[in-house]
Amino acid sequence: MNESDAGKHLQNLPENVRLVIQHETEDGLRRFRAGNFDSRLESFRRSRPEGKRFFFGLPKWTWIPAVGFTIAAILVITDILWFGRTRPAFPPAEIGRIDAALSSLPGFRTLSIPDPAEAATKEDLYPSAVVVSRALAIAARNVAAGRETIVPQARKLVPRYSLEQKMKILFGDKTIEQALLLFKDKFKEV
Amino acid sequence: MIASGVGRIHELMSYKEDVFRICLGFSRNYADAEDLCQDAFLKAFARAGDLRQPGSLRIWLLRIARTTCLDHSRRMRRNPIDLAGAVPDTAADPHTPEAVSEAKESLRRLKEAVHSLPKKQREVFVLREYGGLSYEDLARVLNLRPGTVMSRLNRARRAITAVMKEE
Numbered sequence: 326m327n328e329s330d331a332g333k334h335l336q337n338l339p340e341n342v343r344l345v346i347q348h349e350t351e352d353g354l355r356r357f358r359a360g361n362f363d364s365r366l367e368s369f370r371r372s373r374p375e376g377k378r379f380f381f382g383l384p385k386w387t388w389i390p391a392v393g394f395t396i397a398a399i400l401v402i403t404d405i406l407w408f409g410r411t412r413p414a415f416p417p418a419e420i421g422r423i424d425a426a427l428s429s430l431p432g433f434r435t436l437s438i439p440d441p442a443e444a445a446t447k448e449d450l451y452p453s454a455v456v457v458s459r460a461l462a463i464a465a466r467n468v469a470a471g472r473e474t475i476v477p478q479a480r481k482l483v484p485r486y487s488l489e490q491k492m493k494i495l496f497g498d499k500t501i502e503q504a505l506l507l508f509k510d511k512f513k514e515v
Numbered sequence: 516m517i518a519s520g521v522g523r524i525h526e527l528m529s530y531k532e533d534v535f536r537i538c539l540g541f542s543r544n545y546a547d548a549e550d551l552c553q554d555a556f557l558k559a560f561a562r563a564g565d566l567r568q569p570g571s572l573r574i575w576l577l578r579i580a581r582t583t584c585l586d587h588s589r590r591m592r593r594n595p596i597d598l599a600g601a602v603p604d605t606a607a608d609p610h611t612p613e614a615v616s617e618a619k620e621s622l623r624r625l626k627e628a629v630h631s632l633p634k635k636q637r638e639v640f641v642l643r644e645y646g647g648l649s650y651e652d653l654a655r656v657l658n659l660r661p662g663t664v665m666s667r668l669n670r671a672r673r674a675i676t677a678v679m680k681e682e
Contacts, residue, residue, distance in 0.1 A: 338644065339676050345621045346644055353539045353548060354532060362531065362549065366556055 523563050523572065527556065530573050533646060534580045540645030541584035541637075543591070543626060551587055555580040574655045577646070581638060581656060588630075621679075628678035636671035643668055 338346070486494070531552065538551035559579050566575055629637060642648045642656060653664045 338672060339679070341621065342625065342675055342679050345618075345625045348618065349622060349625075350536055350539065350645060353535065353545050356545055357532065357535050357549065357552075360549070362535075362552070363528065366553055369553065369557060370560055 523566075524560065526572055527559055527563070527576055530576050531556070533573070534576060537577065537580050537642060537646040538584055540629070540641030541581075541588060543630075547587070551584055552580070554587075555583040558583060571655075574652065577642070577648070577652075577656050581642065584641075585634070585638065588634075624679060625675070628675045631678070632671055632674055636667050636674065639664055639667040640671035640675065 336343075534555055535548060535552045538555065539545070539548040542548040542551055555576070559576050562579070566572065568575075629640065632640060638657065639653060642653055643650075648656065650661050650664055653659075653668075654661045657664065659667075
């Protein structure tokens, strides 16, 4: 901006604001011109490595390859540490033994029994397995007879709770139980 | 190549007063303004090789100055305004202590008013009233339409005027 142009752009401002800005700018420029800005800037510029911008202590142009190299190094180290260790193959004899053990579990083995009466006679059947096999048999019979497995009225009677509601009920029950246990020996009502 | 680099630095340095005025508007005192001006030039020297349109060197430099000042303002936002060294020695009438005191007070109010402006209005105000940029240059520096620049500038002027009147 030329000296003659100075302050022209301030014409749209009120007098008091214009004067303050003008005085501040003029004084600042007077000090700026009197100072040795150029030489200080030049010495600052020379003290810095020219053309280099630093990123975590590295020149800018090197940080992308450096990141790539680091990732590659991590992959190689991981490969050496983990991929060299192959798990030993499972011995075929062990597979047979595990299969035999699983097959001998009573509940699973007897679930396929269709008739609950027959299932109940089995000595190695767990009570829960009896219940499940009974339910399966009843459901199978209902389907065969063309009836619905679950009675519609019964479905209406059973309230449907969300998981949160169920957890609240369960938590409430447990809290009451714990509280009763605390007072068990103190009050006869408990 | 070297000659063009030296020439570019010389051209950059020819805009140092423009940069200084902008820095003075954004900063709180003369010392800060000079430091900001130096930072802006160091950034410009470091990036001079990236400049694709040598014809727009001034606008490019003023953009760097603006960014440097806004970064500085962001860092200093929580610090109280320090006007040490900010008051012009050539204030209205330097011979009377009352005039000096009044000038100091006016400058303090103006600085507070400028710093209380929203960022978008503040930058337009400083670039125009301190930097002396034309509306066209303002629009280029800020990547805005001239109409937007003018409306922001009007709002900023009204806000500054209101603050300066009420106190």
